[in-house]
Amino acid sequence: MRIGQPGRPLDARKDELILQAGRELLLRGGPLALTMEAVARASGVSKATLYRRWPHREALLEALVLREAQPLLSMLEGTPTDDAGLAAKLEAFLDSMLALMGQPGYRAYLQAIVALPQQQADLQRIWWLGPHQTMESVAALLRRYAAAQGRRWPAAARDAETLIGMAIGLEQARILYRQRPWRADARLRRRLIRAVVASFLGRRSAGIAVCEGNVGRG
Amino acid sequence: MRIGQPGRPLDARKDELILQAGRELLLRGGPLALTMEAVARASGVSKATLYRRWPHREALLEALVLREAQPLLSMLEGTPTDDAGLAAKLEAFLDSMLALMGQPGYRAYLQAIVALPQQQADLQRIWWLGPHQTMESVAALLRRYAAAQGRRWPAAARDAETLIGMAIGLEQARILYRQRPWRADARLRRRLIRAVVASFLGRRSAGIAVCEGNVGRG
Known part of the structure; x- marks a missing residue:
């Protein structure tokens, strides 16, 4: 304060x-x-x-969503110079994202979101400035990283979503069903995220190699 | 009927x-x-x-949840003899799971689940017989498959959850925010799932799938 x-x-x-x-x-x-x-x-x-x-209240709503998303988004800024740097950035981001979801207020928020009447323009606003923008920012980081190495990351958007899904697993379902969100435990969460990011980047490297070998076949 | x-x-x-x-x-x-x-x-x-x-109604509720989960669970029965067989089983399962989530009624169901008052024993029942049991069944399949080859799959539970998360991505969030659930498109969904399972099982074709790219993101 x-x-x-x-x-x-x-x-x-x-x-x-x-x-x-x-x-x-x-x-x-x-x-x-x-x-x-x-x-x-x-x-x-x-x-x-x-x-x-x-x-108007829509302007205030947007300011509020951006303020929540900003700390996550700022973690995705810059361009790492090597895999270790990229991994560190992704780990810090995913850790904060899961910590946010593990907060006591998060379920009440989801509940309110889900209860909104059909065609609520607010939903569209919050989706775009929140989850959607976050996912796009991860994709942009992957693209910048590949570009800095003179390569491309062709499926960056899909891969960003896959990475986020790997980290979330069934955690959002646990929250919806009022099960203990175990990723609220900081130590377990960090171990899981390290494994997820290592696995994600391991596949990616193999993927890019195969990819370059197949240029022109598609 | x-x-x-x-x-x-x-x-x-x-x-x-x-x-x-x-x-x-x-x-x-x-x-x-x-x-x-x-x-x-x-x-x-x-x-x-x-x-x-x-x-009593709890018995009926359990019968209803089991009846919904059963088609998914039965896809996970048996023990494949090779990677291709395991991949086919996982693909069929994930495809049906995402198809279920893409149904028009699914959001109303989530809405009802989220609106339940605290301490509702129903939630515990549905969680255990539904999402939890499904995840456990995937883990059991991974363990059986490894055992049939004289190996172990030590982190089967965690990996099962990761795989499911990879397939879901932000799809549940899209449904909660009333965005178009694009995994409702059967063709896109199948391409995505093939890539996810290939990547999960660590086959080189994962890279090729990434190359062909843009699955679902247009």
Whole structure:
């Protein structure tokens, strides 16, 4: 909590109050609970100030999703110079992703997402800025890494999804069925992720070699 | 529909009516919608007959879950004699699993599961007889296969979960967020699954599949 820090501009402090309140509302009650009214009330910020900063609730919702996704996405920035560097980046990312899913609030959030009525535009927004963008960022990292070595990673999007699926396994199902999410255990989670990434990159190297040998046959 | 088949015993026909009605209730409204009252009404079978066959709703719920899981589980029976046989078995299983998840009713079912109140014993039942048992059956197949070759598959449980995760990828998330579940497309799904299983079993053809690439991502 950095509220009330001396020397911090008033607007930044109010932003923080608003975003904290919005996050709480979203996690507990899902998108339907995120109204400008409720955010103003929960944050103690006037509606005039709230609307000056975010002109409509969709803008605030997007800011909230991006704020949750940002720490994950920033882990995927840069271009590693070798396999070990790529592995370290992917491991750190997957570890944080699973830690996020293991949080107590995550199930309530899923519950709220699933309960949304059909055609809810919020769902589309959250999907694109959250899971979809995260998957795309993993794919972009794989492509950059291959390019830096003068190669290509042709199925980067599919491979990114496969990697994420390998790490998640049945963990999301465990959460939906209220089983103990064992990947919440940091030590087990790290061991699993190391194995998953090693396995993923091992296959990939073989794949690229075979791939280059087959150029022109497709 | 085999109702009214000549020569079929009355009890079997009534069982079928009950199970069909129970399945509909479960898929549309989740476990809470599955009451003996509702099943009797929807099936047109008397409550006396219903209770004679299943003494309580939990027994009926278990029968329903097992009936859904059975086709998947039966695909995992037997012991293949070579890698190609193991791959064929795993491919058939994963294909059916993803086809099941791509059904229109699946999201409503997830929604009902997620909405269940805390401590619902039904969740535990469905988890154990459904997803958990399925995962265990894949692990058992891997162990039998290794044993038939005089080897061991030490991390069979973890590997079974990884394989299932690879095949699912973000598909469950797509369903939760009401995105188009692209693995509902039978042709794309089969190509993806072939690549996933080949990669899982560590065959070189994995690379070729990656090369042909873009499975499902267009």
